[in-house]
Amino acid sequence: MVAQSLVPAERREAMNEDLKDPILAIRNLKVAFATYDGVVEAVKGIDIDIGAGETVAIVGESGSGKSQTMMATMGLLAANGQAQGSIRYRGEELLGLPPKALNRYRGKTIAMIFQEPMTSLDPLFKIERQLIEPLMAHSGLSRSAARARAIELLTKVEIPNPAERIDSYPHEMSGGQRQRVMIAMALANKPDVLIADEPTTALDVTVQAHILELLRGLQHEFGMAIVFITHDLGIVRRFADRTYVMRQGVVVEQGDTGELFTKPRDAYTKMLIEAEPAGRKAPVPPDSAIVLSAQGMRVTFRQRRGLFGTDVRTVEAVKGIDLTVRRGETIGIVGESGSGKSTLGRAILGLVPADGAVRYDGALIHPTDRHAMRPLRRHLQLVFQDPYGSLSPRLTAGEIVTEGLLVHEPGISRAERDRRAAGAFEEVWLDPATRHRFPHEFSGGQRQRIAIARTMILKPTLVVLDEPTSALDRSVQKSIVELLRHLQTKYGLAYLFISHDLAVVRALSDEILVMKQGAVVERGTVDTIFTNARESYTRELIAAAFLDNPDGRSFT
Structure with a gap:
């Protein structure tokens, strides 16, 4: 149909x-x-x-x-x-x-909402300043009137607690919330x-x-x-x-x-x-070894407010989460923007301060110091949601892909690094000849594949994939799903796959964790979650995902 x-x-x-x-x-x-x-x-x-x-x-x-x-x-x-x-x-x-x-x-x-909000929002300024300046410049509003209008705009784009969040910096918001700020900015002057x-x-x-x-x-x-x-x-x-x-x-x-x-x-x-991601990944063998386990993961942020920063507010972003991932297994982590799913992934990798215990290959790696973690970094990799923000504009794509080799294999020659860069480009289905171009000379989808190549060149054991297909068109998403399956089978990779795209999550995952406001509200196998979800919140996510399937076709 x-x-x-x-x-x-x-x-x-x-x-x-x-x-x-x-x-x-x-x-x-x-x-x-x-x-x-x-x-x-x-x-x-x-x-x-x-x-x-x-x-x-x-x-x-x-x-x-x-x-x-x-x-x-x-x-x-x-x-x-x-x-x-x-x-x-x-x-x-x-x-x-x-x-x-x-x-x-x-x-x-004429206004524009950009694809990659973190590169369009100035990290040094609060959201208030970035919203009120165009209002004051183009509409002639006073500072107080511009602030009131900015709060109204944040309300329209459904930013929670807009009167408080207007004083946040971009990095204090989730990716989805930053995009909503960009929409508010674009609509500011009608x-x-x-x-x-x-x-x-x-x-x-x-x-x-x-x-x-x-x-x-x-x-x-x-x-x-x-x-x-x-x-x-x-x-x-x-x-x-x-x-x-x-x-x-x-x-x-x-x-x-x-x-x-x-x-x-x-x-x-x-x-x-x-075009649509289809099929299901092969099941994990029952005797597959545990690659990583996390127990009682908690992440708490303290936000200072007020003129002198004396007003301190505590935000519990991740609330005591346990998970285990085995060799060749994919754990899908889903939830609305701000649910804590990306923060959980970073906490497991030791990239944000967190409480709890993390074991890699049986050894305790959290809590530990940064020096002890450094040699393990090549085995525990992260693909970011925003590829343009994570790729240096001053380096060629080939240099970006081989950055990790400079740290983990400093003894290899420049020619060897370039050879490996060419191989990494081929592995993510990019023309190796394009490795001499700069990031802005690639499309959004191509930049994300460069980000994946930068991770895979180190031959990691576990990869946290934070919205890796969000910037890709559906036809390319389909090929990236196949690519990730291929790489997982070839190298026995374990994935933590963080996404709001339930079609892709279903195609790639063995188990799904559903997060809301920092907590896991439901978990289970792909079949259980999609056919017999207990929580109304989970059912709402699935129903909303089916909006992209108006003819009623399932994802199977």
Whole structure:
């Protein structure tokens, strides 16, 4: 059964009228980057129209050029990037404007929600400052009025305790909460056009649904157009009036979203619609050895507030959790943003202060000192949620992948490191020739594979995967699931797989821990959790995940 569009017919008719005079018109846009390996053409002469008040989705695999199209529109291409063609906003040419002239539009009439919030939020400033400055600059509000408006925006995007959290730093929020702050910032000045680049990537499925409804409601309230860049076709089907499908810098298909889903003409479009992580991992042998066990893990943060920091608030992020993972086993850890699942993973690796006991290969490794932990680091690795924030912009991809070798195998030659880098690229299905490029020259999905290669080159025993597929389109997710299965089988890896994407969790996991507010509220095998969940919270997560399966198909 093929999914039907949920966009009302009357809205599609209004959209056709708007397109007679688009507020944003892109013509023959070309984007190219000068790289070590020569000129890379990211966008190859495309046309896109955005009508007033409509929602346009731009979809395609990582590297298709969809994000670079909008970065060119905002004048935010990397220094080695160049755009040609025409980009007109209400008849005014934007392409080629100097930054000062572009700032009259950016953040006010045209705003953008970026894919990777940790690189867009300044780690040195509290959320308050980062929210109120654009309000004061573009809307002329006083500081007190801007703060009140900022708290209102945080409330709209469902940040808990917004009057308190506005005084937090970005690192004190979960990945999903940081993304919601980015959405609040983009909406601050009621833009005419909102460009949303994977705005729900870091959000769990329940909050994702709420955010989409929020954006829809604000769109109707302000009459703004939304350009929605995403790899999640389930969202596109529910949210977009029209859809452009991009592949390798070219628009291969476009049209009404409902018609595109019911009667796709291009084989590539059909592949995207059908792509979905599938199958199940092989069970772990009953005699498989225990790699790591944790008992009574607790993480408590103390937050100082007030003018002189005398107001101290204690937040218990992880509340006495036990887990055991065996060789070749995957423990899936799920829960809403802020549930403590990422903090638990870091506590087990000794990356945040924690109480409790952790044993690796039978030996007690926590509590212990950092010096004693250092030789064990190569065996206990972490793949971060935000690949761009974890990759140094000053190093080539090959240098990034081999960083760990400089620490754990300092005696090997540069040529040997480069040889291993090439092998690591092949192992994660990247062209080894691209290892001389810099991180900004890769797509979001390619950057995540570089992050995985950096981990795998050390041949670890256990890997904590913190939302490793959140930045990837569905077709690439499917291949990454197969890659992780392959690597797990080849090396007998143990995984702690942290994610809000229950389709991927089900495809990869043996056992699932469901977390809420720092505690495990339910645990069990994949079959038990998905077919006979006891807790209403677990059932809500599963129900929300099925929103991306409108035709009723199961994940099996």
